[in-house]
Amino acid sequence: MQPVHSDVPRRAFVAGTCGAACVAVLSGCATYEVGVSPAQAPAAPGAQGTPAPGGSTQGGGGAHPLTSTADVPVGGGTVFADQDVVVTQPAAGEFRAFSATCTHQGCKVGEVVDGTINCKCHGSKFAVEDGSVVHGPARKPLPERQISVTGEDIVLA
Incomplete structure (x- = not known):
């Protein structure tokens, strides 16, 4: 063959x-x-x-409201993982928003407790006032997200 x-x-x-x-x-x-x-x-x-x-x-x-001002506790915040945003209310009537993705290794932050935005993956904590690192291992603050407050509605800008 x-x-x-x-x-x-x-x-x-x-x-x-x-x-x-x-x-x-x-x-x-x-x-x-x-x-x-x-x-x-x-x-x-x-x-x-x-x-x-x-x-x-x-x-x-028009844009749909993300949440109501009544749903964000004073001194705390609410995580909206699907929209990759955490909305905080550091003082009464003052609302801030940050990325819900931890700057350490990209996990979603899971909760806002005792004035900090907390990532459960490795323990990083960020300030509700400005997203700055309160406790590592993260070294960079959470990036700020733009929101607008109209009446009781909080909308991503």
Whole structure:
């Protein structure tokens, strides 16, 4: 029996096969919200009528309130993990907002207790007044997020 020879060089065959395999593998890397089919998945942020980063909409429609002022305790705060924001009320009638992603290793902060925003992953604590580090291992403050307060509604700006 004689070996079968092809007109396709071996390197071209290997490269083509690897390329096709990579495309197949990477096509499985798309992410979708659990329980939502790709056809139902939301459009890219900032697309017509969809929420842009920060919660506002482009292309019409008003922003929806994140929460009510009554839901944010004085000297404390409330974490909105789905919106990646924590809203605090350091003093009566004074509202601040910060990223809910810990600057240490990217965990979501989990609670606001005794004047600090706390990350349960590694114990970092941040001040409700300005997001500064009160207790490490985090070294950088939580980035501030813009909000507006209209009446009793708190809205991401």
